[in-house]
Ligand SMILES: CC(C)(COP(=O)(O)OP(=O)(O)OC[C@H]1O[C@@H](n2cnc3c(N)ncnc32)[C@H](O)[C@@H]1O)[C@@H](O)C(=O)NCCC(=O)NCCS
């Protein structure tokens with residue numbers, strides 16, 4: 001079985017996905033794959049430099065020559081056309097990595113964290129889609145604790161499908177306004193029903 005986990009930025013997708021992993025699921029973290037496998041590839045670094053210039057490349061410190069993600073994010077989230085074109089470049093590479101991992105263990109139960117699952121029409125990859133939801137106050141407060149400003153978070157969230165629509169589309173919804181134990185209890189019940 002392959003579960004897709006989606007939800008708004010900071011709603012708790014990674015937290016929920018890790019809890020599924022504790023319960024025996026194999027986990028795929030799409031943000032980590034983009035960050036560690038795709039954005040670090042020489043092909044992708046060259047493409048970022050070609051499209052957006054040297055300002056998105058780190059020039060000092062240990063990561064010299066790598067993509068400067070905060071700088072790239074500033075360029076992309078300020079310009080919808082650039083963001084969509086960049087997604088078109090990155091996402092096919094992400095799907096190759098998904099396929100490699102999923103095909104490597106077809107018997108496993110998988111949980112795949114995919115922030116843009118509905119935005120990119122990825123439902124067919126999954127047996128079920130689970131949306132992790134929290135109020136926008138909780139979402140912003142938790143992101144602020146992680147050092148993400150309200151402005152930056154609001155700019156990214158504005159590029160995502162509204163959470164209410166993700167909730168309506170999903171097969172299951174996890175409520176993440178409470179403690180992580182409350183989230184874990186919901187996931188225990190759901191996993192027991194699905195597996
Ligand atoms: C813009 C980039 C460089 C920012 O990197 P950064 O390390 O700051 O963020 P990270 O990748 O960890 O993403 C954190 C969160 O931002 C949000 N986010 C990321 N990309 C997007 C996007 N294209 N549209 C809307 N929200 C996004 C998601 O909620 C995600 O969980 C990076 O996110 C990127 O290259 N994104 C394009 C690839 C993509 O669409 N990834 C989503 C996988 S389904």
Ligand SMILES: Nc1ncnc2c1ncn2[C@@H]1O[C@H](COP(=O)(O)OP(=O)(O)OP(=O)(O)O)[C@@H](O)[C@H]1O
Nearest residue numbers: 008009010011012013014015142146178179180183
């Ligand atoms: N139930 C909870 N109680 C307290 N803190 C939580 C809870 N759920 C998540 N958090 C915290 O809120 C922050 C956002 O959670 P998480 O990283 O799981 O969300 P996300 O949806 O994966 O975010 P992003 O879209 O940025 O990848 C994290 O710092 C996490 O530790």
